[in-house]
Amino acid sequence: MARLLVVHHSPSLALESMLAAVTEGASNEHIEGVEVISSAALSTGAASVLEADGIILGTPANLGYMSGALKHFFDTIYNPCLDQTAGRPFGVFVHGNSDTNGALLSIEKVTTGLNWRLVTPPVCSLGQVDDQVLGSCWELGAVLAATLMS
Numbered sequence: 001m002a003r004l005l006v007v008h009h010s011p012s013l014a015l016e017s018m019l020a021a022v023t024e025g026a027s028n029e030h031i032e033g034v035e036v037i038s039s040a041a042l043s044t045g046a047a048s049v050l051e052a053d054g055i056i057l058g059t060p061a062n063l064g065y066m067s068g069a070l071k072h073f074f075d076t077i078y079n080p081c082l083d084q085t086a087g088r089p090f091g092v093f094v095h096g097n098s099d100t101n102g103a104l105l106s107i108e109k110v111t112t113g114l115n116w117r118l119v120t121p122p123v124c125s126l127g128q129v130d131d132q133v134l135g136s137c138w139e140l141g142a143v144l145a146a147t148l149m150s
Helices: 013-026 046-051 068-081 101-114 131-148
Strands: 002-008 034-040 054-062 089-096 123-126
Touching (some): 002 013, 002 046, 013 034, 013 054, 013 089, 013 123, 013 131, 034 131, 046 068, 054 101, 089 101
Parallel strands (some): 002 054, 054 089, 089 123
């Protein structure tokens, strides 16, 4: 069975709702043979990443950057996963109050270094999370999970 790891830092209601939509999309009835594992960024280590076939990253945009929790995740897994996870499919969702560009750029730099493969455009949301954003998050989860189906 393929494993989709959703690594997130979701300290707000907005991010919690985006995370719920991502995991719902990844677990929908049309997806078969994919186990979805949701894991907080601060408690996710290299072993979880090495066991995953695909990854979704979720973070707030804090002061123009990814959250410290997601940065800690990357610091923890980077060297142990550098060679073993090249080509791994991934996706991203980000929420901010005024800007998400810096957070996306910082994630892009790390995932480029890891040689991960972005399979669907990032979902970015500013301010209030509406049904359109939640639909995009659902689709993000579904696309990543479908990518992993046998």
